[in-house]
Amino acid sequence: MQIRYYKEYSRYLNRMMEFKVYGHAGRPVIIFPCQSGRFYDWEDHGMCNAAAPWIDRGKLQIFTADSIDPESWDNHGPERPRIEMQERWYNYVCEELTPRVRAINREQGPDHEGRILVGGASMGGGHAVNFYLRRPDLYNGTIALSGLYSSRMFFGDYMDDLVYRNSPCDYMRNFPDDHPYKKLYEQADKFILCCGQGAWEGDLLASTKELQGILESKGIHPIVDIWGMDVSHDWPWWEKQWVYFLQKILGNP
Numbered sequence: 001m002q003i004r005y006y007k008e009y010s011r012y013l014n015r016m017m018e019f020k021v022y023g024h025a026g027r028p029v030i031i032f033p034c035q036s037g038r039f040y041d042w043e044d045h046g047m048c049n050a051a052a053p054w055i056d057r058g059k060l061q062i063f064t065a066d067s068i069d070p071e072s073w074d075n076h077g078p079e080r081p082r083i084e085m086q087e088r089w090y091n092y093v094c095e096e097l098t099p100r101v102r103a104i105n106r107e108q109g110p111d112h113e114g115r116i117l118v119g120g121a122s123m124g125g126g127h128a129v130n131f132y133l134r135r136p137d138l139y140n141g142t143i144a145l146s147g148l149y150s151s152r153m154f155f156g157d158y159m160d161d162l163v164y165r166n167s168p169c170d171y172m173r174n175f176p177d178d179h180p181y182k183k184l185y186e187q188a189d190k191f192i193l194c195c196g197q198g199a200w201e202g203d204l205l206a207s208t209k210e211l212q213g214i215l216e217s218k219g220i221h222p223i224v225d226i227w228g229m230d231v232s233h234d235w236p237w238w239e240k241q242w243v244y245f246l247q248k249i250l251g252n253p
Helices: 052-056 079-106 123-134 161-165 168-174 181-186 202-217 235-250
Strands: 003-010 015-022 027-032 060-064 116-121 139-145 190-195 223-226
Touching (some): 027 079, 079 123, 116 123, 116 235, 161 168
Parallel strands (some): 027 060, 116 139
Antiparallel strands (some): 003 015
């Protein structure tokens, strides 16, 4: 497996940002880390090795983004500076990291522009869905595992324009039927929301079902896959789910 490390300056965040790339070609997927996690966590927990059959055959290329959660969501300071940091990170991913993903992905394979997946587990799954719903012109689907899709757990009753933009359960309630993104959602490769029903999954399961209900009321139909009562909020289960959904999207390695 080809692995490359990058450290590049972000004008949106005014700092160097790190990411890694796994594989030489194939369908690109941007992975966001769990709460306050780092760009190397997906590798460290065996998720890249689990995807090796697709990576080695040039069917999948993984890009692992870094987070700034300790300065935004996972922080107890004043709300407005925290959500402003989140929005700067959102702009970094869309306007800086994603063009780099496209450029690197084109080096040794076909152009997948418009067909970038986003994914992650726990808070990473929540980030993935937020990026997809806000920018279906850039991203074509999700593999979101045990995600949280509302701002309430981290911002309580506080709401402003930027919290609203980063809380899918809130902004999708007001999604207009004639919005041009509706057609883009219909063209998604796979819009996957998965969650277990076991230990530590209660809040995430409720959030998944809440978003499902909101989306379906708007005529948007994600693939919602609820796993069993033994399926906990932890890496061994996320690995099983990750491989299962890669098979659904990419077929046999």
